[in-house]
Amino acid sequence: MKRLPTREEIDAKYKWQLEDIYATDELWESDFKKLKAMLPDIQKYKGKIDSAQAVYDVLKLKDDISMIAEKLFTYARMRRDENNDNTVYQALADRAMAMIAEVQSELSFVVPELLSKPTEVLYKYIEEKEELKLYKRYIDELIRQKDHILSAEEERLLAMAGEVTEAPDTIFTMINDADIRFPVIKDETGEDIELTKGRYIQLLKSHDRRVRKDAYEALYDTYGKLKNTLATTYSYSVKKDIFYARVRKYNSSLEASLDDDNVPVSVYDGLIDAVNSNLGLLHRYMSLRKKILKLDQLAMYDVYVPLVKDVKKEIPYEEATNIVKNGLTPLGSEYIGLLEKGFNSKWIDVFENQGKTSGAYSWGCYGVHPYVLLNYQGALDDVFTLAHEMGHALHTYYSNSSQPYIYANYRIFVAEVASTLNEALLIHYLLEKTSDKNEKLYLINHYLEEFRGTVFRQTMFAEFEKIVHEKAESGIPLTPDLLCSIYKDLNARYFGPDVITDDRIALEWARIPHFYRSFYVYKYATSFSAAIAISQHILQEGKPAVDRYIEFLKSGSTDYPIELLKKAGVDMTTPQPVHDALKVFGELVDKMEQIEI
CATH class of the missing domain: 1.10.1370.20 (Oligoendopeptidase f, C-terminal domain)
Structure with missing residues (x-):
């Protein structure tokens, strides 16, 4: 039977080099601790964004915090994507997601506090401080969306809910990439082949109609057994969208x-x-x-x-x-x-392996070259x-x-x-x-x-x-x-x-x-x-x-x-x-x- 190789069986030259983000998991842990220590610093500006210098300092610190948070999250999720069955990186990704939610919560006061100032005051600050001109477009955008930005406390509550509201997407990913298993079917030569999402479209391109039909029925019959769970999961994703839209007055x-x-x-x-x-x-x-x-x-x-x-x-x-x-x-x-x-x-992770996230994407974080995930079939x-x-x-x-x-x-x-x-x-x-x-x-x-x-x-x-x-x-x-x-x-x-x-x-x-x-x-x-x-x-x-x-x-x-x-x-x-x-x-x-x- 043509089974999928394990991650370890893939030649290293066809794997991306995530070490360019963090050479070791220990360095990831070090940045995680560093970020945790930075969060109290941003709170020192709460209620005190009242000068051009303070506006610049808080926006600069906000960027520094966000950059590290994104780097942590990108590395952890991409490691998990290599093999969604790997519990080490499941845990790392969960911690990174929790950290993102915490960061958003800690930063949530910044935008409402900026928007509590009259527009003309914000533009006066920009004129006063040369370095603040970098943030003019950012501030323009905040002012454009002002009617949809809530109070500092409300924004904090929404940010704290972020990890929970990501649940439908996370649950679907676990079902779709880690738990779901498709039947074995016969290929054109009569040999057993395990159906996977990566192989599905290739099988639908077979010139043997029997192979196409078997792959199609096997895939959808498998999803059909989960239709109540998947409908509920998707329904709550839609509810999340509606909740955010209504809260923000759209x-x-x-x-x-x-x-x-x-x-x-x-x-x-x-x-x-x-x-x-x-x-x-x-x-x-x-x-x-x-x-x-x-x-x-x-x-x-x-x-x-x-x-x-x-x-x-x-x-x-x-x-x-x-x-x-x-x-x-x-x-x-x-x-x-x-x-x-x-x-x-080594920007590219080329071939499909057991537990690897399906499909293809390009992703990365600022300061490191981008990456590409493939499931190349030839x-x-x-x-x-x-x-x-x-x-x-x-x-x-x-x-x-x-x-x-x-x-x-x-x-x-x-x-x-x-x-x-x-x-x-x-x-x-x-x-x-x-x-x-x-x-x-x-x-x-x-x-x-x-x-x-x-x-x-x-x-x-x-x-x-x-x-x-x-x-x-x-x-x-x-x-x-x-x-x-x-x-x-x-x-x-x-x-x-x-x-x-x-x-x-x-x-x-x-x-x-x-x-x-x-x-x-x-x-x-x-x-x-x-x-x-x-x-x-x-x-x-x-x-x-x-x-x-x-x-x-x-x-x-x-x-x-x-x-x-x-x-x-x-x-x-x-x-x-x-x-x-x-x-x-x-x-x-x-x-x-x-x-x-």
Whole structure:
């Protein structure tokens, strides 16, 4: 049987080097103690933030404390992600989370106390002290959100509740990454293979329909056995969102979530409307898929299988890094040099192992290079995932290198631009490079799947979140049956008449980790649309567009996300970039229809 290797069985050269954050757990403990000792210092400013010097000192100390807290948390969580069964790092992560909650509690008085001062007094302080000018944008933002910031004592209570309100996400992670076990199924050769989340999509890409069906049924039947627990867990995550929105005097949890980026609700609704008005394109693609696969009707386990057999079954990881490097050449020698640095300096944790967190991400902390977690399986999708996550990583590298701590952390709204732009450049490179009809078809199919997965699928998720939160806000309980019903109806509408929407796919909501970061996934779709526009500028203009883009990467959070994108050449306050992106999708469907398979 093909079993997953243990962490110890993975070659060290394919593991990230978290020692760059803390060389030993003992150094982590030392910083933990140091931070604990710093917390009483911040309390000395309580009730005494009454001069330009005091404002500067308290904000500087707040940054110093936050930096250490983030470093502690990042290391502990990433160690746990290596193997969620490891009780040592479960404990470390729990302690780090508790420390974050304590830090937030101790710092909670700062913002309300600053906002208790008249606006003109705060600006007078900034004029009086040169060093305080660094914090002008930060103070501007506080003033913009003043109506939603509570009293010092109320903010302290909310901060103290932070560890408890993270419970749904933590519980889901433990169920989904540590406890859940899937059955053994037979692969194409009849050999036993243990189903894992990492292997699931690969199995759905099998050209053996029996394998696809077995994997699909095994996965959803396993989640189905936990549907009451998972519905309850998700319901309390939604309740948490509603609680925070109401306490902070927002009209809805959606508005509360978007306000942090200063994004109007109309952008979210505009995305959903734009995608819904283009669903006919997705239905056309599904009809073409049915025709090419020679099926009377598509099942949900038929929507991932490539329409053209993979021209290369497995891409070794080392080859993947070269493909990504070549594909991103238009971004210039500096970018490529940083990319190589990431590949060669153990920024990346490459392969799946027992207990490892599923999926992929880029993460890190200020003052240390970024990291990337992969579960590399050797498929073309994994090459694109590598390009995607390195887009995040280099965005972080540029931002951290160019901005002070307080402005280095760019907003999620722009975060997906760098990652999806890398994918757009990579697909362009691969399509240009090949003259083989089958390979070209395979790549067009892959790009269509990128659109489907990033624009259509993530918007469907976004619409699901909106409906679910609105139901909960009106007092309707989120039972498993209701969640399944909402999801099933959306799935049927998005995929159209050629796809069977069964009771198993109605459970898909139960396995989506992003739903525990509410109203996050819409940013994939908006970012994808922006990334296509910027990638076109780069390919057509060359260096001027690259220079604008690199400046965008360096900008951190020095302006609102929508304004940063405008400077990079895209206006996301209108749905036009979404319509333009879906026009490209339609053109790709046209191309595929015109090529004989």
